[in-house]
Amino acid sequence: MKLTPIMQKYILHWGEMGTRWGVNRTVAQIHALLYLSHEPLHAEEIAETLEVARSNVSTSLRELQSWGLVKIVHVMGDRRDHFESLEDLWEMFSVIMEERKRREIDPTLSMLRSCVLEGEADKATPEAIKKRVQDMLDFMETFSSWYEQMRHIPRPTLIKLFKLGSKVTNFIGKKA
Amino acid sequence: MKLTPIMQKYILHWGEMGTRWGVNRTVAQIHALLYLSHEPLHAEEIAETLEVARSNVSTSLRELQSWGLVKIVHVMGDRRDHFESLEDLWEMFSVIMEERKRREIDPTLSMLRSCVLEGEADKATPEAIKKRVQDMLDFMETFSSWYEQMRHIPRPTLIKLFKLGSKVTNFIGKKA
DNA sequence: CACTAATTTCAGTATATACTGAAATTAGTG
DNA sequence: CACTAATTTCAGTATATACTGAAATTAGTG
Structure with missing residues (x-):
């Protein structure tokens, strides 16, 4: 595939951003493409377009599939695997959130809970420090349960909510 | 400073998480500590506690200060700089959001806008692709303006909003 | 303003991660 | 089921980033 300057700019920027978020450059570039x-x-076409090794593309596609961001499709009369990205951006966003929560927030919550638990019997750790751990746990649990609720809201309602922005406070202002 | 097992567990985990979010391990560990x-x-005490070079601590502290997460304080009768972290977690969270937006989202918005602009005169890029770029721009702008509104809501209202969770939809359900 | 403690800079090195290309494997096809 | 295309695995290498320790700088103190 021949990249136009616009596509190039987009893909390179995306790769760059990826690295800042703990995603490797090639993975992010392939996703963008x-x-x-x-x-x-x-895969062959992706490798040629981005000028990276075929094997690198293979690994990166596997990663993207594990995130649920890319899936395999087949083209009539062609035995090669073809790949396409989620195109709906709300969907894409929610998939990424979901995965990051599962891989990063959940383990952190476990860690915090176990710190709090061990803290009960532990006399070596000052109370002030135990409190900090507890605060962090509370904070992340608030967040996590907020997220848990948001993800069950039907997509169209959620979009409405977003577009409403800070106007929601008009409602709760009266209530709370 | 002597780390108790709980503190150690917390700090090591935090360092680990940092790397997944594009923050280097030592920076994240110092912040946790x-x-x-x-x-x-x-600085000397931090270096000893975490068993890293003094110079590494210096650089990392500078980074944390640039984020606004850590600030210098002075202790009476001690000429060394001392460092303390933001302790309010809502504050900490909002500082991190603000910085990441400034460093990552804003430049991405610029990139997308310039892609859309160049797209107008560009005949090489297929319309379908231009549309994808436009979609991404729209999505990120919706998000960005939502965020912009949220950050102006007074902290207590915001917290209320979070704790309310999906119940907010009760209100908008009737309205929208 | 000389002295010393504290901090920063920076060249060099170590480490972690990304990437390549060849070899091995898998899976379609006649 | 032999053949070949497609894909994956993996050891080796390259690259980017983190880290160290010595030297340079900065800034307090008598």
């Missing part, structure tokens, strides 16, 4: 592409691409 | 500590620490 597949998002832009209006048709599924096969 | 200062958050836990009920009193400001000087």
